[in-house]
Amino acid sequence: MHTEAAAPPRTLFQKIWDDHKIVEREDLHTLLYVDRHYVYDGSSSRVAFELLAERGLPVRRVDRTFGAADHFVPTLGRTAAEARDAERRFMIEAFDQAVATHGIVGFGLGDPRQGIVHVVGPEQGLTQPGMIVVCGDSHTSTNGALGALAFGIGASEVCHVLATSTIWQRPPREMRITVDGTLGNGVTAKDLILAIIAKIGTAGATGCALEYAGSAVRALSIEGRLTICNMSIEAGARFGHIAPDEKTLGYLAGRPFAPRGADWDAAAAFWRTLPSDSGAVFDREVFIDAAGIAPMVTWGTSPEDASPISGRVPDPADAPDAARRSSIQRALDYMDLVPGTPLTEIAVDRVFIGSCTNGRIEDLREAATFLDGRKVAPSVRAMVSPGSTPVKRQAEAEGLDRTFLRAGFEWRESGCSMCLGVNGDEVAPGERCASTSNRNFVGRQGPGARTHLVSPAMAAAAAVAGHFVDVRQLADRAGARA
Amino acid sequence: MMEAFERLDAIAVPMAVENIDTDQIVPVRFTRRARADGFADSMFHDLRFDKDERALPDFVLNQPEWDGARVIVALRNFGCGSSRECAVYALWDYGFRAAIAPSFGDIFYSNALQNGFLPIVLPEAQIRSLIATLQARPGTHVAVDLAGQTVTGPDGAASVFDIDPFRKTCLLQGVDEIGFTLSQDDRITAFEQKRRAERAWM
Numbered sequence: 286m287h288t289e290a291a292a293p294p295r296t297l298f299q300k301i302w303d304d305h306k307i308v309e310r311e312d313l314h315t316l317l318y319v320d321r322h323y324v325y326d327g328s329s330s331r332v333a334f335e336l337l338a339e340r341g342l343p344v345r346r347v348d349r350t351f352g353a354a355d356h357f358v359p360t361l362g363r364t365a366a367e368a369r370d371a372e373r374r375f376m377i378e379a380f381d382q383a384v385a386t387h388g389i390v391g392f393g394l395g396d397p398r399q400g401i402v403h404v405v406g407p408e409q410g411l412t413q414p415g416m417i418v419v420c421g422d423s424h425t426s427t428n429g430a431l432g433a434l435a436f437g438i439g440a441s442e443v444c445h446v447l448a449t450s451t452i453w454q455r456p457p458r459e460m461r462i463t464v465d466g467t468l469g470n471g472v473t474a475k476d477l478i479l480a481i482i483a484k485i486g487t488a489g490a491t492g493c494a495l496e497y498a499g500s501a502v503r504a505l506s507i508e509g510r511l512t513i514c515n516m517s518i519e520a521g522a523r524f525g526h527i528a529p530d531e532k533t534l535g536y537l538a539g540r541p542f543a544p545r546g547a548d549w550d551a552a553a554a555f556w557r558t559l560p561s562d563s564g565a566v567f568d569r570e571v572f573i574d575a576a577g578i579a580p581m582v583t584w585g586t587s588p589e590d591a592s593p594i595s596g597r598v599p600d601p602a603d604a605p606d607a608a609r610r611s612s613i614q615r616a617l618d619y620m621d622l623v624p625g626t627p628l629t630e631i632a633v634d635r636v637f638i639g640s641c642t643n644g645r646i647e648d649l650r651e652a653a654t655f656l657d658g659r660k661v662a663p664s665v666r667a668m669v670s671p672g673s674t675p676v677k678r679q680a681e682a683e684g685l686d687r688t689f690l691r692a693g694f695e696w697r698e699s700g701c702s703m704c705l706g707v708n709g710d711e712v713a714p715g716e717r718c719a720s721t722s723n724r725n726f727v728g729r730q731g732p733g734a735r736t737h738l739v740s741p742a743m744a745a746a747a748a749v750a751g752h753f754v755d756v757r758q759l760a761d762r763a764g765a766r767a
Numbered sequence: 768m769m770e771a772f773e774r775l776d777a778i779a780v781p782m783a784v785e786n787i788d789t790d791q792i793v794p795v796r797f798t799r800r801a802r803a804d805g806f807a808d809s810m811f812h813d814l815r816f817d818k819d820e821r822a823l824p825d826f827v828l829n830q831p832e833w834d835g836a837r838v839i840v841a842l843r844n845f846g847c848g849s850s851r852e853c854a855v856y857a858l859w860d861y862g863f864r865a866a867i868a869p870s871f872g873d874i875f876y877s878n879a880l881q882n883g884f885l886p887i888v889l890p891e892a893q894i895r896s897l898i899a900t901l902q903a904r905p906g907t908h909v910a911v912d913l914a915g916q917t918v919t920g921p922d923g924a925a926s927v928f929d930i931d932p933f934r935k936t937c938l939l940q941g942v943d944e945i946g947f948t949l950s951q952d953d954r955i956t957a958f959e960q961k962r963r964a965e966r967a968w969m
Contacts, residue, residue, distance in 0.1 A: 307958045308951055314933040316951065318958055320969055328798040328853055335801060340945070357799070376799050416969065423850040423874055439852035439878035441943065449948045451955055455931055457873075487786055488844035488870050521844065523873040544968035552968045587786045608842060608895075612785050705849075707795045714818075726790040726848060728813050 294562035297528050298459055298494045301434045301559070305417050307451060314455050320416035321428075322349055322446050324389065325402045326380035327356040327707075329421025333443035334383045342448045344387045349450060351411055352384045352391035353402040357708050360670045360697035363395050369709030398541075400673020400699045403427035403641040407511060408673055410540025414529035414556040419446055424641050424723065426495075426517040430510035431537070432529030432559055434494075437518060457524065458568040460490050461561075463499035466575035471756040473651065474509035475643055475721065475740035477501070477573075478516045479581035483591040485571060491521035493569070496561065501575035502527060507536040508647040515642045516723050519588040528560035580756050582628050583725045583738040585616030590725070591738070592628060594755045600624035619727055620735050621715075629753050633737070635718035636667035636748040637730070638694075640704040643721035643741050644672025649680045652721075652745035653688040655759065661693035662751030668695035670702035670710070694748070706731045719747040769883040771941030772913050775864055777837035779909035780827055781901040787841055788848035789875060793857045795849075806857035832905035839866045840898055840909075843891065846875025855882045865911050867918060869894055880934045881943060885911065887918055887928045913939060 295303070308316035324330040330352075337344070344350055357376040359367045365381070368374035377394060384391030392398040392405055399405075402420060406412040406428050414432035419425060421443040428435035438452065446452055462481055482489070495517050502510065510527050517525025534553055537543045544552045579593035590613075592599070598617065601624065604610035617624065622631070638644075638652050649671065661667045669689050671677035677699055680686055686696045703710040704722035706729075712718045714733025721744050725736040739747065742756045797809035815826050822829045828836070839845075839858070845868035846854060855878045858866070864884060869891040871879075879886045889897075900921050901907055910919040913935065917925040930938075937943060948955075962969060 307954050310933060312932045314931065316948065316955075318955070318962070328800075328851055331799070332802050332852065342945075372799055413969070421850060423848065437850040437874050439850050439855075439874055439881060441852060441878065441881035445943075445945050445948065448945055449952075449955065450959075451948060451951075453933070453944055453948070455933075487847055491844065491870050491873060518848070518874075521847065521870075521873070548968040551966070555966065587788075589786075608783070608785060611783075615784070705790075705795050707798070724788075724790070724848060726788045728794055729790055732794070732813055732818070 294564040296459055296561040296565040296567065297432065297496060297526060297559055298434060298524070301415055301417065302456065304415065314453055316451050316453055317417055319419055319446050319450055319452055320349060321351065321406065321411055321418040323402045323406055323418070323420035323425070324350065324352045324383070324443070325356055325422065326354045326358065326376050327422065329440040329443050330383065331376065331379055332440035333421065333447060336441070336444040337447050340448070344389065344447045346450045347388050350389045350447065352380065352389050353405045354380050354393045354399060355401045355701045358394055358700040359708060360700050360702050360710055363698055365394060373708060397674055400675065401641045401644060401701055403515065404644060404672035404676065407431055408540070408675060410537050410543035413537060413543065413552070414533060415559055419452060423518045424515050426523065426525040427511050427515040427641055429517070429524060429526030430507060430514040431533055432526060432556065434524055434526060436523040457492055457494045459496065460493040460522070460569040460571065461496045461498055461567040462571045462573065464497065464501040464573045464575050465499040466501055467504070468501055468575045468578060469757065471742060472578055472580055473740040473742060474505055474512040476578055476581045477575070478513045479583065479588065479591040479738060480578045481573065482516065482520045482588050483581070484573065485520055487519060487587050487589045488521045490517070493522050494524035495520065495522040495526070496567070497525065497527050503530065506647060507532055508645045511645065512642055516588065519723060529556045580740060580743050582743065582753055584620065584622060584628065585613065586619055586725055586727050587616070588723070588725060588738060590616055594628055594743070594753060596628055598622045598624050598626040598628065629755060631737070632717070632752045633665060633719045633747050634716040635712050636665055636744050637703040637718055637720040637722065638668070638741055638744050639670035639672060639702055640722040641672060642723040644670065644676065646676050646679050648721065648741040649676070649685050652741035653685045655742055655745035655749065655756065656688050656692040659692055659749045661748045664751050665748050667693065667748040668697055668703070670697040671699045674699050703730055705729060712736070719744045719753065769941045769943050772864065772883050772885055772938045774910070774912045775837060776908055776910040778833060778835050778906055779838035779840050779901055780833045780836040781898040782827060782839060782841045783898050785842040786844045786847055789846055789851050789854035789872070790848055792846065792854040793851060798851050798853055800853070802856060805860050806853050807860035810857035810861045830905070835862070837862055837864045838909050838911065839863050840894060840901060841866065841868045842894065843869040845871050847872035850874040850878070852878045855879050855884050859884055867894060867897070880938065883938060883941065885913060885938065887911065889918065889926055889928055893926055
């Protein structure tokens with residue numbers, strides 16, 4: 286008689302996927318259970334609640350659904366009445382009404398837990414390893430940094446999850462990005478993910494789930510990992526995750542919605558079984574040397590248009606093919622940049638620090654390091670919108686607000702704010718913004734706005750200089766947090 | 768409810784651009800509309816119109832040859848970026864029923880299928896040649912047969928495309944998933960009971 290063969294090695298993704306299967310069809314279409322569903326004051330939630338009402342269906346698991354007001358909220362006030370206009374006020378009130386009608390726990394305006402939904406989920410301990418987390422927003426993969434399968438969905442799928450607590454998915458391909466070595470001084474998680482996207486392209490991981498691994502990823506704080514996973518969609522991937530480790534457990538311990546007591550012990554034991562087994566097979570592997578990564582700046586209108594700060598604006602004539610040539614030319618026309626210009630000579634009008642990418646406390650500390658005793662250049666308007674109200678309170682407790690204010694930054698309330706400008710915090714047409722957000726698309730921060738994506742350190746340094754600078758040359762400051 | 772998709776024989780419009788993101792398809796300021804408000808005017812708004820709402824003559828869809836186009840042909844990563852489903856509503860409301868590209872943003876792809884809009888992936892070389900033909904002969908038709916999974920270009924040659932069988936059935940029948948999933952409720956409930964027994968904290 287044969288002894289039973291050992292189970293084949295599985296990835297983190299496969300373990301969580303298998304653990305959530307309810308129905309698997311022959312074509313591998315799988316009905317997965319959803320542990321956490323986040324809703325917010327945006328179009329996906331609005332349309333989804335409308336669809337739900339049309340069908341006369343209830344929210345199946347109110348206790349697994351949580352809401353946060355972030356997209357349309359004002360950053361100069363904390364009431365819906367202070368929204369930029371009646372339409373925006375309507376979106377905030379529609380959110381309040383939807384969560385009230387269904388009895389969903391919602392972190393609305395005025396709630397001390399309010400914030401950007403992808404900041405709030407981890408911060409409150411709602412997102413936990415081994416969970417499936419969905420939200421009608423493409424940056425939901427942020428939550429994957431805690432070892433969850435987290436992915437963005439559209440309004441129809443939001444309605445499906447509200448009605449059934451489940452979602453249909455076909456298994457994506459799996460890609461692992463292994464980053465070994467040590468990031469240099471002044472080089473942050475943001476630079477790492479921009480370098481990854483520049484390397485594999487914005488469609489590089491389309492149809493894939495991304496796992497980030499390697500010593501440089503292990504070395505990142507949880508907040509750095511959240512930044513990495515946040516921008517997975519900018520590499521084309523709906524899913525991005527990092528195996529849970531002792532740092533993950535340390536981060537979650539004691540958070541409001543994290544398990545406690547015997548539940549914690551059982552949870553922790555389970556979480557430790559989740560990392561990919563050695564020998565688990567990925568469809569594609571990418572290897573990156575952390576030491577080779579420099580602070581990054583985008584020069585174009587796609588996140589893949591990113592270069593080390595030591596670089597220059599590219600020349601379309603050097604492009605490998607006609608399509609790429611015309612795409613670079615279009616980007617440079619929109620960005621009003623001349624080929625060959627050193628990136629450090631690009632002057633900025635605006636600086637935005639915040640967003641679900643870089644709006645957490647470590648991001649604000651990192652930026653403040655470059656501001657102490659310095660002033661924002663007279664030609665620059667700079668603002669901070671913390672990623673959540675708890676982040677704002679923490680920063681104020683540490684005195685970071687005074688550092689920003691003394692330097693000449695505006696210190697705003699929390700929300701998505703100028704990342705996409707939908708609340709009215711827009712960059713004016715033709716203005717150039719150094720932004721810690723995630724997308725430099727045409728018109729993303731407002732019609733005609735020109736966005737350069739950078740780390741909080743690079744954004745702060747640009748605010749002071751009035752143009753991009755290599756933060757590594759500000760060595761006395763950069764050593765504080767790399 | 769979703770409209771069934773069977774076949775289509777319509778003018779195809781070429782957009783020889785990569786990475787057409789959903790912010791381009793529907794600028795964010797239009798996203799607060801309700802579905803019933805309609806999104807046709809918001810589609811590619813900032814590419815179609817100047818700040819005074821005058822049509823920009825250089826934009827392909829402002830040229831009369833493409834009136835009535837129902838298929839859009841673009842380069843890689845069409846619909847990348849934001850998950851906003853109104854990108855699909857806008858294309859639909861304007862009259863488009865299918866898009867052909869070498870790759871699509873994953874969330875856009877899924878949103879399209881939820882709304883009876885067919886995203887078709889074909890090899891890049893074929894798409895470049897199709898775009899060249901469409902540019903040379905504006906107003907040319909492309910035929911799409913979902914049941915047979917083929918796209919027939921102006922040269923008469925049929926290309927086979929791949930589509931998930933489950934999504935294909937939903938599209939052909941014009942049904943969405945919620946009804947089917949609700950019929951599986953006993954299995955969902957059984958999953959929850961097992962989960963509660965094994966992992967109370969989740």
